[in-house]
Amino acid sequence: MGRNTALPEGFERFRVTGSAGPDDTGCHVLHIDMDAFFAAVELRTRPELADRPVVVAGAGPRSVVLSANYPARRFGVSSAMPVAAARKLCPHAVYLPPTRGLYGEVSRGVMAIFGEYTPLVEPLSLDEAFLDVRGALRRLGATPSEIGRRIRARVEAEHGVTCSVGVAGVKFVAKLASGIAKPDGMVVVPVSETTAFLRPLPVSALWGVGPKSAEVLRGHGLRTIADIAATPLDRLRRWVGVASAEHLHALAHGRDERAVVPDTEEKSLGAERTFDTDLADRYEQERQLLHLAEKVASTLRGRGLRGRTVSIKVRFSDFRTITRARTLPSATDVARTVHATAVALLAETGTTAAVRLLGVRVEGLAGSGDAEQLSLDDAFPRSRWRDAEIAADVARSKFGAAAVRPASLIERDAQ
Numbered sequence: 001m002g003r004n005t006a007l008p009e010g011f012e013r014f015r016v017t018g019s020a021g022p023d024d025t026g027c028h029v030l031h032i033d034m035d036a037f038f039a040a041v042e043l044r045t046r047p048e049l050a051d052r053p054v055v056v057a058g059a060g061p062r063s064v065v066l067s068a069n070y071p072a073r074r075f076g077v078s079s080a081m082p083v084a085a086a087r088k089l090c091p092h093a094v095y096l097p098p099t100r101g102l103y104g105e106v107s108r109g110v111m112a113i114f115g116e117y118t119p120l121v122e123p124l125s126l127d128e129a130f131l132d133v134r135g136a137l138r139r140l141g142a143t144p145s146e147i148g149r150r151i152r153a154r155v156e157a158e159h160g161v162t163c164s165v166g167v168a169g170v171k172f173v174a175k176l177a178s179g180i181a182k183p184d185g186m187v188v189v190p191v192s193e194t195t196a197f198l199r200p201l202p203v204s205a206l207w208g209v210g211p212k213s214a215e216v217l218r219g220h221g222l223r224t225i226a227d228i229a230a231t232p233l234d235r236l237r238r239w240v241g242v243a244s245a246e247h248l249h250a251l252a253h254g255r256d257e258r259a260v261v262p263d264t265e266e267k268s269l270g271a272e273r274t275f276d277t278d279l280a281d282r283y284e285q286e287r288q289l290l291h292l293a294e295k296v297a298s299t300l301r302g303r304g305l306r307g308r309t310v311s312i313k314v315r316f317s318d319f320r321t322i323t324r325a326r327t328l329p330s331a332t333d334v335a336r337t338v339h340a341t342a343v344a345l346l347a348e349t350g351t352t353a354a355v356r357l358l359g360v361r362v363e364g365l366a367g368s369g370d371a372e373q374l375s376l377d378d379a380f381p382r383s384r385w386r387d388a389e390i391a392a393d394v395a396r397s398k399f400g401a402a403a404v405r406p407a408s409l410i411e412r413d414a415q
Contacts (some may be wrong), residue, residue, distance in 0.1 A: 010200065011180060011187075011197075014177070014180075014187045014188060014189055014193075014197065015181070015185060015186070015187055016145055016148075016149070016167075016185075016186040016187065016188055019149075021145050021186070021188050022188040022189070022190045022193070023188075023190045023192075024143050024144045024145045024167055024188045024190065025190070025191070026169050026191040027144045027145075027167045027168050027169050027174075027188060027189070027190065027191060028132055028133055028134035028137070028144060028169070029130060029131070029132060029133075029167070029168055029169065029170060029171055029173075029174045029260065030130070030131040030132075030133060030144065030147070030148055030151075030165055030166065030167055030174060031128070031129075031130055031131075031165070031166040031168075031171070031174035031175040031177065031178040032114065032128065032129055032131065032148075032151065032163050032164070032165050032166075032178065033127065033128040033163060033164050033165075033166075033175075033178045033179070033182070034110065034127035034128065034155075034161060034162075034163045035070075035161070035162045035163060035164055035182060035183040035184055036067055036068065036069045036070060036073075036183070037067060037103065037106075037107075037126065037127035037161065038056040038066050038067030038098060038103055039054050039055070039056050039067040039068060039069040039072075039096075040067075040069070040160075040161040040162065041099075041102060041103055041106050041161060042054070042056055042096050042099065043069065044160040044161070046096075049094055051071060052071060052093070052094055053068070053069065053071040053072035053074075053075060053077070053090050053092065053093035053094065054068070054069045054071070054072060054093060054094045054096060055067070055068045055069075055072050055077060055083075055086055055090070055093050055094070055095050055096070056068070056095075056096050056097075056098055057083045057086070057095060057096075057097075057098070058083070058097065058098065059097060060274075060276040061084070061276055062082070062274055062275075062276060062356075063082075063083045064079075064080050064081060064082055064083060065077060065078065065079055065080065065081045065082075065083060065086050066079065066098055067079060068086070068093075070183055072086075072090055072093050075089045075090040075093075076089045076090075077089055077090050077093065083095070103126055103127075104126060106159055106161065107126040107127065109158065109159055110127075110155055110159060110161075110163075111123060111129065113151060113154050113155060113158065114129055114131055114151065117131065117133060117136050117140070117147055117150070117151060118131050118132060118133050118135065118136045119262060120132035120133075120134075120135070120260045120262050121260075121262050122260045122261050122262055128178075130171055130174065130175075130260045131260065132259070132260035133147050144167050144188075145167055145186065145188055148165040148167055148186050149186065151163075151165070152165060152184075152186065162183065162184040163184075164178045164179075164181040164182045164183060164184060164185050164186065164187075165177075165178055165181060165185075165186040165187075166178030166179070166180070166181060166186075166187055166189070167186065167187070167188040167189070168188070168189040168191075168194065169189075169191040169194060169254075170194075170254065170255070170256035170258075171256050171258050171260065172206075172207040172251060172256045172258075173189050173194055173197065173198070173254060173256070174189075175207075176197075176198075176201070176205055177189050177197075194254035195229070195253060195254050198225045198226075198229075198251075198252065198254060199224065199225055199226040199229070200224060200225075200226065201224065201225050202214070202223065202224060202225075203217045203218070203222055203223060203224065203225060203227070203228060205225065206225060206228070206248055206251050206252065207251060207256075208244075208247060208248075209248070213240070213244075216239070216240065217239075217240070220239050225251075225252050226252075228248055228249065228252040229249075229252035229253055231249075233245060233246070233249050236248065236249055267363065267364075267365060268307070268361050268362060268363040268364075268365060269296055269299055269300060269303075269305070269307070269361065269362055269365065270296060270311075270313075270359055270360060270361030270362065271292045271295045271296050271299075271359065271360060271361075272292065272313060272357060272358065272359030272360070273288060273291075273292065273357065273358060273359070274315075274356060274357045275288075275355070275356060275357065275358075278316075278317045278354035278355060278356055279354060279355050279358075280353075280354035282352070285346065285355060285358065286343050286346070288358050289312070289339055289342045289343060289346065289358060289360060290335075290339045292342075292358065292359065292360040293335045293336075293338040293339035293342055293360050294335045294339075296335075296338060296360055296361070296362055297332075297333050297334060297335035297338050297362075298335070300333040300362060300365075301333045304367055305333065305365045305366065305367065306331035306332055306333045306365070306366060306367075307331055307332065307333070307362035307363055307364050307365045307366075308327055308328055308330070308331045308332075308363070308364035308366075309325055309326065309327045309328070309362065309363040309364045310325065310326055310328065310337075310338055310341040310342060310345070310360070310361070310362055310363075311323055311324065311325035311326075311345070311360075311361045311362075311363060312324050312325075312342050312345045312346060312358070312359065312360055312361075313357070313358065313359030313360075313361070314346065314349065314351075314355055314357070314358060314359075315355065315356045315357035315358075316351075316353050316354070316355055316356060317353070317354055317355075317356050319356070321357075322349060324345040324346075324348060324349060325345070325363070326341055326344070326345060327364070328341065331364070331366060332362075333362075338360065338362060342360050
Protein backbone atom coordinates (compact mmCIF):
# COMPACT_ATOMS: atom_id res chain seq x y z
CA MET A 1 0.00 0.00 0.00
CA GLY A 2 1.20 3.47 -0.76
CA ARG A 3 4.17 2.74 -3.01
CA ASN A 4 2.70 5.03 -5.65
CA THR A 5 4.20 7.99 -7.46
CA ALA A 6 1.01 10.02 -6.97
CA LEU A 7 -1.40 10.44 -4.10
CA PRO A 8 -4.69 8.54 -4.39
CA GLU A 9 -7.67 10.66 -5.36
CA GLY A 10 -8.92 12.74 -2.45
CA PHE A 11 -5.68 12.51 -0.44
CA GLU A 12 -4.00 15.64 -1.78
CA ARG A 13 -5.20 17.65 1.21
CA PHE A 14 -2.90 15.62 3.47
CA ARG A 15 0.27 16.50 1.58
CA VAL A 16 2.73 19.03 2.97
CA THR A 17 3.66 21.58 0.29
CA GLY A 18 6.43 24.02 1.10
CA SER A 19 5.70 25.41 4.54
CA ALA A 20 1.97 24.72 4.28
CA GLY A 21 0.31 21.55 5.46
CA PRO A 22 -2.44 20.06 7.60
CA ASP A 23 -2.72 20.63 11.35
CA ASP A 24 -0.16 18.36 13.01
CA THR A 25 -1.11 19.03 16.63
CA GLY A 26 -0.77 15.79 18.58
CA CYS A 27 0.97 14.05 15.65
CA HIS A 28 4.10 13.01 17.54
CA VAL A 29 4.92 9.87 15.50
CA LEU A 30 6.99 10.10 12.33
CA HIS A 31 7.64 7.19 9.98
CA ILE A 32 10.58 7.90 7.69
CA ASP A 33 11.22 5.65 4.71
CA MET A 34 14.08 6.07 2.25
CA ASP A 35 13.07 6.20 -1.41
CA ALA A 36 14.33 3.19 -3.44
CA PHE A 37 17.25 3.15 -1.03
CA PHE A 38 19.83 0.82 -2.60
CA ALA A 39 19.19 2.21 -6.08
CA ALA A 40 19.33 5.79 -4.81
CA VAL A 41 22.67 5.15 -3.08
CA GLU A 42 24.12 3.72 -6.29
CA LEU A 43 22.81 6.61 -8.39
CA ARG A 44 24.71 9.16 -6.31
CA THR A 45 27.81 8.38 -8.39
CA ARG A 46 25.85 7.71 -11.59
CA PRO A 47 23.66 10.80 -12.04
CA GLU A 48 23.44 10.15 -15.79
CA LEU A 49 21.20 7.14 -14.97
CA ALA A 50 18.72 9.09 -12.82
CA ASP A 51 15.95 9.12 -15.45
CA ARG A 52 16.54 5.59 -16.67
CA PRO A 53 15.15 2.38 -15.13
CA VAL A 54 17.77 1.07 -12.69
CA VAL A 55 17.69 -2.24 -10.82
CA VAL A 56 20.11 -3.32 -8.10
CA ALA A 57 20.51 -7.09 -8.05
CA GLY A 58 23.04 -9.90 -7.95
CA ALA A 59 24.24 -11.54 -11.13
CA GLY A 60 23.41 -15.16 -10.27
CA PRO A 61 20.57 -17.03 -11.99
CA ARG A 62 18.62 -17.14 -8.74
CA SER A 63 19.20 -13.55 -7.70
CA VAL A 64 16.31 -11.33 -6.69
CA VAL A 65 15.80 -7.61 -7.07
CA LEU A 66 17.18 -5.75 -4.06
CA SER A 67 15.96 -2.33 -5.18
CA ALA A 68 14.44 -0.66 -8.22
CA ASN A 69 14.18 3.05 -8.85
CA TYR A 70 10.85 4.62 -9.73
CA PRO A 71 11.31 4.58 -13.54
CA ALA A 72 11.84 0.80 -13.25
CA ARG A 73 8.84 0.40 -10.95
CA ARG A 74 6.60 1.89 -13.62
CA PHE A 75 7.27 -1.28 -15.62
CA GLY A 76 6.20 -3.46 -12.70
CA VAL A 77 9.64 -4.24 -11.28
CA SER A 78 9.63 -4.56 -7.49
CA SER A 79 11.90 -5.62 -4.66
CA ALA A 80 12.25 -9.38 -3.99
CA MET A 81 11.16 -10.18 -7.56
CA PRO A 82 13.35 -12.76 -9.35
CA VAL A 83 15.77 -11.00 -11.67
CA ALA A 84 14.63 -13.18 -14.56
CA ALA A 85 11.08 -11.85 -14.14
CA ALA A 86 12.37 -8.28 -13.87
CA ARG A 87 14.32 -8.62 -17.11
CA LYS A 88 11.17 -9.74 -18.91
CA LEU A 89 9.24 -6.73 -17.63
CA CYS A 90 12.04 -4.23 -18.21
CA PRO A 91 14.82 -5.64 -20.42
CA HIS A 92 16.21 -2.18 -21.17
CA ALA A 93 16.86 -1.34 -17.49
CA VAL A 94 20.39 -0.84 -16.20
CA TYR A 95 21.19 -3.71 -13.83
CA LEU A 96 23.78 -2.81 -11.19
CA PRO A 97 25.45 -5.21 -8.73
CA PRO A 98 25.09 -4.32 -5.05
CA THR A 99 28.05 -2.59 -3.41
CA ARG A 100 28.96 -4.50 -0.29
CA GLY A 101 28.95 -2.47 2.92
CA LEU A 102 27.86 0.78 1.27
CA TYR A 103 24.17 0.68 2.21
CA GLY A 104 24.91 -0.04 5.86
CA GLU A 105 27.32 2.89 5.94
CA VAL A 106 24.73 5.30 4.52
CA SER A 107 22.05 3.87 6.80
CA ARG A 108 24.16 4.51 9.89
CA GLY A 109 24.62 8.11 8.81
CA VAL A 110 20.90 8.59 8.23
CA MET A 111 19.96 6.98 11.56
CA ALA A 112 22.48 9.25 13.28
CA ILE A 113 20.61 12.26 11.87
CA PHE A 114 17.35 10.90 13.29
CA GLY A 115 19.04 10.50 16.67
CA GLU A 116 19.99 14.17 16.75
CA TYR A 117 16.32 15.10 16.84
CA THR A 118 15.04 12.48 19.29
CA PRO A 119 16.45 9.53 21.22
CA LEU A 120 13.23 7.64 20.50
CA VAL A 121 14.20 6.08 17.15
CA GLU A 122 12.96 2.59 16.29
CA PRO A 123 14.73 1.28 13.18
CA LEU A 124 12.72 -1.27 11.21
CA SER A 125 15.40 -1.97 8.61
CA LEU A 126 18.33 -0.23 6.95
CA ASP A 127 16.01 2.24 5.24
CA GLU A 128 13.10 3.00 7.56
CA ALA A 129 12.38 3.95 11.15
CA PHE A 130 9.75 5.29 13.51
CA LEU A 131 10.52 8.44 15.51
CA ASP A 132 8.64 9.76 18.53
CA VAL A 133 9.27 13.52 18.55
CA ARG A 134 6.95 14.40 21.41
CA GLY A 135 9.80 15.40 23.72
CA ALA A 136 11.64 17.27 20.96
CA LEU A 137 8.90 19.73 20.07
CA ARG A 138 9.48 22.18 22.91
CA ARG A 139 13.26 21.68 22.94
CA LEU A 140 13.51 22.45 19.22
CA GLY A 141 10.70 24.98 19.09
CA ALA A 142 9.29 23.15 16.09
CA THR A 143 6.18 21.31 14.99
CA PRO A 144 6.27 17.63 13.91
CA SER A 145 6.03 18.71 10.27
CA GLU A 146 8.94 21.11 10.67
CA ILE A 147 11.06 18.35 12.21
CA GLY A 148 10.17 16.09 9.29
CA ARG A 149 11.08 18.87 6.86
CA ARG A 150 14.44 19.46 8.54
CA ILE A 151 15.28 15.75 8.54
CA ARG A 152 14.41 15.35 4.88
CA ALA A 153 16.60 18.32 3.94
CA ARG A 154 19.55 17.06 5.96
CA VAL A 155 19.33 13.50 4.63
CA GLU A 156 19.42 14.76 1.06
CA ALA A 157 22.15 17.34 1.69
CA GLU A 158 24.44 15.05 3.67
CA HIS A 159 23.86 11.71 1.98
CA GLY A 160 22.49 12.49 -1.47
CA VAL A 161 19.35 10.39 -1.14
CA THR A 162 15.72 11.29 -0.49
CA CYS A 163 13.16 10.04 1.99
CA SER A 164 9.42 10.22 2.50
CA VAL A 165 7.81 11.06 5.83
CA GLY A 166 4.48 10.17 7.35
CA VAL A 167 3.30 12.20 10.36
CA ALA A 168 0.42 10.98 12.52
CA GLY A 169 -0.77 10.31 16.04
CA VAL A 170 -0.13 6.55 15.92
CA LYS A 171 2.45 4.29 14.33
CA PHE A 172 0.51 2.38 11.72
CA VAL A 173 -1.14 5.53 10.34
CA ALA A 174 2.27 7.24 10.11
CA LYS A 175 3.61 4.26 8.17
CA LEU A 176 0.67 4.36 5.76
CA ALA A 177 1.19 8.08 5.32
CA SER A 178 4.87 7.75 4.42
CA GLY A 179 4.02 5.13 1.81
CA ILE A 180 1.37 7.36 0.26
CA ALA A 181 3.86 10.27 0.28
CA LYS A 182 6.36 8.45 -1.93
CA PRO A 183 8.55 9.40 -3.53
CA ASP A 184 10.24 12.34 -1.79
CA GLY A 185 7.18 13.75 -0.05
CA MET A 186 5.54 14.26 3.33
CA VAL A 187 1.98 13.47 4.34
CA VAL A 188 0.40 14.60 7.62
CA VAL A 189 -2.72 12.94 8.99
CA PRO A 190 -4.36 15.25 11.57
CA VAL A 191 -5.55 13.38 14.66
CA SER A 192 -9.09 14.65 14.05
CA GLU A 193 -9.04 13.25 10.49
CA THR A 194 -7.49 9.85 11.20
CA THR A 195 -10.64 7.86 10.51
CA ALA A 196 -11.43 9.98 7.43
CA PHE A 197 -7.95 9.21 6.12
CA LEU A 198 -8.35 5.48 6.75
CA ARG A 199 -11.94 5.01 5.62
CA PRO A 200 -11.46 4.76 1.80
CA LEU A 201 -8.29 2.63 1.94
CA PRO A 202 -8.47 -1.09 1.05
CA VAL A 203 -8.42 -3.67 3.84
CA SER A 204 -4.95 -4.73 2.67
CA ALA A 205 -3.64 -1.40 4.00
CA LEU A 206 -4.21 -2.55 7.59
CA TRP A 207 -1.15 -3.73 9.50
CA GLY A 208 -1.13 -7.54 9.58
CA VAL A 209 -3.49 -8.10 6.65
CA GLY A 210 -1.77 -10.14 3.95
CA PRO A 211 -3.17 -11.49 0.68
CA LYS A 212 -4.92 -14.47 2.31
CA SER A 213 -6.45 -12.39 5.09
CA ALA A 214 -7.60 -9.78 2.60
CA GLU A 215 -9.25 -12.51 0.53
CA VAL A 216 -11.13 -13.79 3.60
CA LEU A 217 -12.31 -10.29 4.46
CA ARG A 218 -13.42 -9.59 0.90
CA GLY A 219 -15.31 -12.89 0.97
CA HIS A 220 -17.46 -11.38 3.71
CA GLY A 221 -17.99 -8.19 1.72
CA LEU A 222 -15.35 -6.16 3.56
CA ARG A 223 -13.32 -4.29 0.95
CA THR A 224 -12.38 -1.04 2.64
CA ILE A 225 -11.31 -0.03 6.12
CA ALA A 226 -14.67 1.73 6.43
CA ASP A 227 -16.37 -1.65 5.95
CA ILE A 228 -14.41 -3.13 8.85
CA ALA A 229 -15.07 -0.13 11.07
CA ALA A 230 -18.81 -0.47 10.42
CA THR A 231 -18.91 -4.22 11.12
CA PRO A 232 -20.09 -5.21 14.63
CA LEU A 233 -17.21 -6.66 16.61
CA ASP A 234 -19.09 -9.86 17.47
CA ARG A 235 -19.66 -10.58 13.79
CA LEU A 236 -16.03 -9.85 12.98
CA ARG A 237 -14.95 -12.28 15.73
CA ARG A 238 -17.00 -15.05 14.14
CA TRP A 239 -15.42 -14.44 10.75
CA VAL A 240 -11.73 -14.02 11.60
CA GLY A 241 -11.30 -15.05 15.25
CA VAL A 242 -11.23 -13.07 18.47
CA ALA A 243 -7.63 -11.78 18.38
CA SER A 244 -7.67 -10.77 14.71
CA ALA A 245 -11.11 -9.17 15.00
CA GLU A 246 -10.12 -6.98 17.93
CA HIS A 247 -6.83 -6.04 16.27
CA LEU A 248 -8.47 -5.06 12.97
CA HIS A 249 -11.39 -3.29 14.64
CA ALA A 250 -9.01 -1.11 16.68
CA LEU A 251 -6.89 -0.22 13.65
CA ALA A 252 -9.96 0.56 11.55
CA HIS A 253 -10.90 3.15 14.17
CA GLY A 254 -7.39 4.62 14.21
CA ARG A 255 -6.31 3.04 17.50
CA ASP A 256 -2.77 1.69 17.80
CA GLU A 257 -1.32 1.44 21.31
CA ARG A 258 2.21 0.52 20.22
CA ALA A 259 4.90 2.92 21.42
CA VAL A 260 8.07 3.79 19.54
CA VAL A 261 10.62 1.48 21.15
CA PRO A 262 14.30 2.35 20.57
CA ASP A 263 17.15 -0.16 20.68
CA THR A 264 15.00 -3.27 20.62
CA GLU A 265 16.98 -6.14 22.12
CA GLU A 266 18.12 -8.64 19.52
CA LYS A 267 16.89 -12.17 20.12
CA SER A 268 18.83 -13.89 17.35
CA LEU A 269 21.46 -13.38 14.66
CA GLY A 270 21.83 -15.38 11.48
CA ALA A 271 23.11 -15.61 7.95
CA GLU A 272 21.97 -17.60 4.94
CA ARG A 273 22.97 -18.13 1.33
CA THR A 274 21.11 -19.18 -1.80
CA PHE A 275 23.35 -21.03 -4.25
CA ASP A 276 23.46 -20.47 -8.00
CA THR A 277 23.43 -24.24 -8.46
CA ASP A 278 22.11 -26.80 -5.98
CA LEU A 279 24.75 -28.29 -3.68
CA ALA A 280 24.67 -32.09 -3.66
CA ASP A 281 28.11 -32.72 -2.14
CA ARG A 282 27.95 -33.09 1.66
CA TYR A 283 31.51 -31.81 2.13
CA GLU A 284 30.62 -28.65 0.20
CA GLN A 285 27.45 -28.22 2.25
CA GLU A 286 29.47 -28.45 5.48
CA ARG A 287 32.00 -26.02 4.03
CA GLN A 288 29.24 -23.49 3.36
CA LEU A 289 27.95 -23.99 6.90
CA LEU A 290 31.44 -23.07 8.12
CA HIS A 291 31.37 -19.88 6.05
CA LEU A 292 27.99 -18.96 7.57
CA ALA A 293 29.08 -19.90 11.12
CA GLU A 294 32.17 -17.71 10.78
CA LYS A 295 30.01 -14.78 9.67
CA VAL A 296 27.48 -15.20 12.49
CA ALA A 297 30.09 -15.73 15.22
CA SER A 298 32.10 -12.71 14.09
CA THR A 299 28.95 -10.56 14.24
CA LEU A 300 28.15 -11.88 17.73
CA ARG A 301 31.61 -11.01 19.00
CA GLY A 302 31.45 -7.59 17.38
CA ARG A 303 28.22 -6.84 19.25
CA GLY A 304 29.31 -8.34 22.56
CA LEU A 305 26.75 -11.15 22.42
CA ARG A 306 26.62 -14.92 22.87
CA GLY A 307 23.81 -17.38 22.20
CA ARG A 308 22.63 -20.69 23.65
CA THR A 309 20.74 -22.15 20.69
CA VAL A 310 22.08 -22.95 17.21
CA SER A 311 19.63 -23.56 14.38
CA ILE A 312 19.97 -24.35 10.69
CA LYS A 313 17.69 -23.73 7.74
CA VAL A 314 17.79 -26.02 4.71
CA ARG A 315 15.88 -25.38 1.49
CA PHE A 316 15.82 -27.99 -1.25
CA SER A 317 15.50 -27.59 -5.01
CA ASP A 318 11.71 -28.01 -4.81
CA PHE A 319 11.58 -25.12 -2.27
CA ARG A 320 10.73 -27.49 0.59
CA THR A 321 12.30 -25.95 3.70
CA ILE A 322 13.20 -27.52 7.03
CA THR A 323 14.75 -26.12 10.22
CA ARG A 324 16.54 -27.86 13.08
CA ALA A 325 17.80 -26.44 16.38
CA ARG A 326 19.87 -27.49 19.40
CA THR A 327 20.41 -25.74 22.72
CA LEU A 328 23.99 -25.83 23.98
CA PRO A 329 25.15 -26.35 27.60
CA SER A 330 26.48 -22.78 27.64
CA ALA A 331 26.25 -19.68 25.46
CA THR A 332 28.87 -19.23 22.77
CA ASP A 333 30.22 -16.85 20.15
CA VAL A 334 32.79 -19.32 18.82
CA ALA A 335 32.48 -20.23 15.13
CA ARG A 336 33.96 -23.69 15.69
CA THR A 337 31.20 -24.53 18.17
CA VAL A 338 28.47 -23.05 15.98
CA HIS A 339 29.77 -24.94 12.93
CA ALA A 340 30.08 -28.28 14.72
CA THR A 341 26.52 -27.97 15.97
CA ALA A 342 25.23 -26.98 12.52
CA VAL A 343 26.98 -29.95 10.89
CA ALA A 344 25.47 -32.31 13.47
CA LEU A 345 22.02 -30.86 12.85
CA LEU A 346 22.43 -31.30 9.10
CA ALA A 347 23.44 -34.94 9.62
CA GLU A 348 20.40 -35.51 11.83
CA THR A 349 18.06 -34.52 9.00
CA GLY A 350 19.01 -37.80 7.36
CA THR A 351 18.71 -36.28 3.90
CA THR A 352 21.19 -36.59 1.06
CA ALA A 353 19.25 -34.38 -1.34
CA ALA A 354 20.82 -31.38 -3.04
CA VAL A 355 20.16 -28.07 -1.30
CA ARG A 356 19.26 -24.70 -2.73
CA LEU A 357 19.80 -22.64 0.44
CA LEU A 358 21.56 -23.04 3.77
CA GLY A 359 21.23 -20.80 6.81
CA VAL A 360 22.77 -20.70 10.29
CA ARG A 361 21.25 -18.80 13.21
CA VAL A 362 22.19 -18.34 16.87
CA GLU A 363 19.33 -17.63 19.27
CA GLY A 364 18.81 -16.93 22.96
CA LEU A 365 21.26 -14.03 22.92
CA ALA A 366 22.75 -12.38 25.99
CA GLY A 367 25.74 -10.19 26.76
CA SER A 368 29.13 -11.86 26.63
CA GLY A 369 30.14 -10.72 30.12
CA ASP A 370 29.34 -14.05 31.71
CA ALA A 371 32.13 -16.60 31.79
CA GLU A 372 31.85 -19.38 29.25
CA GLN A 373 31.64 -22.91 30.60
CA LEU A 374 34.68 -24.90 29.50
CA SER A 375 34.58 -28.46 28.22
CA LEU A 376 37.17 -30.84 29.69
CA ASP A 377 36.77 -33.05 26.62
CA ASP A 378 38.24 -30.51 24.22
CA ALA A 379 41.84 -31.14 23.25
CA PHE A 380 41.96 -27.44 22.33
CA PRO A 381 39.68 -25.64 24.82
CA ARG A 382 36.96 -23.40 23.43
CA SER A 383 38.49 -20.40 25.18
CA ARG A 384 41.61 -20.92 23.03
CA TRP A 385 39.51 -21.21 19.89
CA ARG A 386 37.80 -17.98 20.87
CA ASP A 387 41.16 -16.25 21.35
CA ALA A 388 42.21 -17.41 17.89
CA GLU A 389 38.99 -16.18 16.31
CA ILE A 390 39.28 -12.79 18.03
CA ALA A 391 42.82 -12.48 16.64
CA ALA A 392 41.39 -13.27 13.20
CA ASP A 393 38.74 -10.56 13.71
CA VAL A 394 41.49 -8.03 14.39
CA ALA A 395 43.46 -9.10 11.31
CA ARG A 396 40.38 -8.90 9.08
CA SER A 397 39.51 -5.44 10.39
CA LYS A 398 42.96 -4.23 9.37
CA PHE A 399 43.64 -6.16 6.18
CA GLY A 400 40.23 -7.15 4.81
CA ALA A 401 37.80 -10.05 5.06
CA ALA A 402 40.07 -12.48 3.19
CA ALA A 403 43.13 -11.84 5.38
CA VAL A 404 42.50 -14.80 7.71
CA ARG A 405 40.21 -17.68 6.80
CA PRO A 406 39.83 -21.32 7.83
CA ALA A 407 41.90 -23.59 5.58
CA SER A 408 38.82 -25.46 4.35
CA LEU A 409 37.38 -22.20 3.00
CA ILE A 410 40.57 -21.57 1.04
CA GLU A 411 41.46 -24.96 -0.40
CA ARG A 412 38.67 -25.26 -3.00
CA ASP A 413 38.63 -21.55 -3.81
CA ALA A 414 42.26 -21.92 -4.86
CA GLN A 415 41.53 -24.83 -7.20
